[in-house]
Amino acid sequence: MRRLIIAIAAIVTLVSCGGNANGDIVISEQNHENEAYDRSYELATRVVEATTYEEYQSAAEKLRAYREAFRTQIGGQSYTIFLEESNLILGDI
Amino acid sequence: MKQDSKKRVALATFYTLFVVMLLMGTRCESRVHLTTPERDAKHIAELAESVHSEAELRAVEKLATEYEIAYRKSYGGAKALYFKSLYEPVMDEAGERRAIYRAEEERVAELESQFEASLGDLDLAWKMPLGSHEEELAKIAANDATIAEYDAELQSLVAKKEQLAMDIIDAGYPQDMLDQIGVVEKDIKALEDKIAEVEHTNEIIILANRLQLQRTLDIDTEEVVEEDIAE
Numbered sequence: 232m233r234r235l236i237i238a239i240a241a242i243v244t245l246v247s248c249g250g251n252a253n254g255d256i257v258i259s260e261q262n263h264e265n266e267a268y269d270r271s272y273e274l275a276t277r278v279v280e281a282t283t284y285e286e287y288q289s290a291a292e293k294l295r296a297y298r299e300a301f302r303t304q305i306g307g308q309s310y311t312i313f314l315e316e317s318n319l320i321l322g323d324i
Numbered sequence: 325m326k327q328d329s330k331k332r333v334a335l336a337t338f339y340t341l342f343v344v345m346l347l348m349g350t351r352c353e354s355r356v357h358l359t360t361p362e363r364d365a366k367h368i369a370e371l372a373e374s375v376h377s378e379a380e381l382r383a384v385e386k387l388a389t390e391y392e393i394a395y396r397k398s399y400g401g402a403k404a405l406y407f408k409s410l411y412e413p414v415m416d417e418a419g420e421r422r423a424i425y426r427a428e429e430e431r432v433a434e435l436e437s438q439f440e441a442s443l444g445d446l447d448l449a450w451k452m453p454l455g456s457h458e459e460e461l462a463k464i465a466a467n468d469a470t471i472a473e474y475d476a477e478l479q480s481l482v483a484k485k486e487q488l489a490m491d492i493i494d495a496g497y498p499q500d501m502l503d504q505i506g507v508v509e510k511d512i513k514a515l516e517d518k519i520a521e522v523e524h525t526n527e528i529i530i531l532a533n534r535l536q537l538q539r540t541l542d543i544d545t546e547e548v549v550e551e552d553i554a555e
Binding site for chain 1: 435
């Protein structure tokens with residue numbers, strides 16, 4: 232019985248750690264508007280300043296992941312800000 | 325004798341249950357249970373306040389209509405009209421609010437598509453196979469020549485359309501000429517799309533050279549240099 236409990240606890244720990252390792256994005260509920268400005272600038276700049284295709288792909292993937300996080304977790308004005316600011320930088324290239 | 329009375333009791337019970345079920349059935353058929361016009365209108369108003377999407381608005385409108393019909397059936401037209409006068413302004417407000425949401429949704433959809441288009445362009449540019457500087461310039465020059473061809477064709481179509489428009493006025497708007505101008509307009513749109521596509525290809529070539537090789541393809545400069553040499 233004890234072994235079973237230990238095994239289950241180990242699985243639960245692994246699963247929860249696995250989630251964090253995947254880099255689940257959590258947008259601050261208090262400061263999401265500022266985060267929208269900061270993250271869009273930082274991530275879109277990384278996309279346009281990439282020097283290799285691999286670097287570009289990784290940056291674009293992260294930008295898309297944050298866009299999705301803003302869309303699903305916050306939405307509204309902050310999501311629009313994230314898109315607008317990203318588009319400004321991406322369109323400037 | 326005893327069996328007969330048992331049969332009659334069973335039959336009476338069956339018919340009573342049948343009638344009760346019929347009555348319940350007609351009641352269950354309707355989604356609305358009327359209280360007072362004020363209270364029902366308040367219920368509709370509460371639902372209308374939480375409307376965000378077109379589907380939600382339609383659902384509340386449908387429910388309000390069902391209430392109105394139920395009032396008309398149960399109490400006659402006057403009460404139905406009174407109920408309508410109570411809920412209609414609320415529905416108008418919900419409609420206006422929905423229009424604002426729709427405009428915002430359209431704006432966000434446009435921003436999303438711009439976002440994906442930009443990333444798509446960058447992806448294309450990073451993956452584009454590139455040749456020598458001269459080869460890349462030649463690609464752009466070939467595309468520019470194609471654009472010039474399309475543009476000449478476009479100008480002729482625009483002139484044809486203008487002439488047709490004048491002829492249509494003189495002829496008193498006959499249907500066959502209106503159809504003809506419709507075809508020309510379609511051709512113009514198709515050519516404009518083709519031009520935009522080739523221009524976009526050139527933009528991607530320039531971007532690809534810049535991203536992959538930090539190489540600038542300044543075709544205008546090349547042309548200027550060539551003109552200078554010729555002079």
